[in-house]
Amino acid sequence: MAHYRGSESKREQFRRYLEKSGVLDNLTSVLVALYEETDKPNNALDFLKLHLGAAGSEAADVEALRTELAELQQKCNLLMEENKELRNKLMQYEPSPENGAAE
Incomplete structure (x- = not known):
């Protein structure tokens, strides 16, 4: 009892x-x-x-995160392209390490 x-x-x-x-x-x-x-x-x-409120807030959070991810991926791609272009320009003005070592 x-x-x-x-x-x-x-x-x-x-x-x-x-x-x-x-x-x-x-x-x-x-x-x-x-x-x-x-x-x-x-x-x-x-x-x-x-x-x-469990489903609504999660759905909004997920959508916001997806949007942010897409924006960041696009920004990353743009920065990668810019980096590539800048490296190519730099190679025009600086001698390659192989040529610099020979001098």
């Missing part, structure tokens, strides 16, 4: 933790929104993720 009370106490502590952190309120409001949907979504889990 003491074991039952101990686990009940842990459950009660966990429930208070969830309540204090706002998890229960958020879950309740999302579940109520799902209940009030006239056209129920095919995937309830996606609905929950979207309305809890």
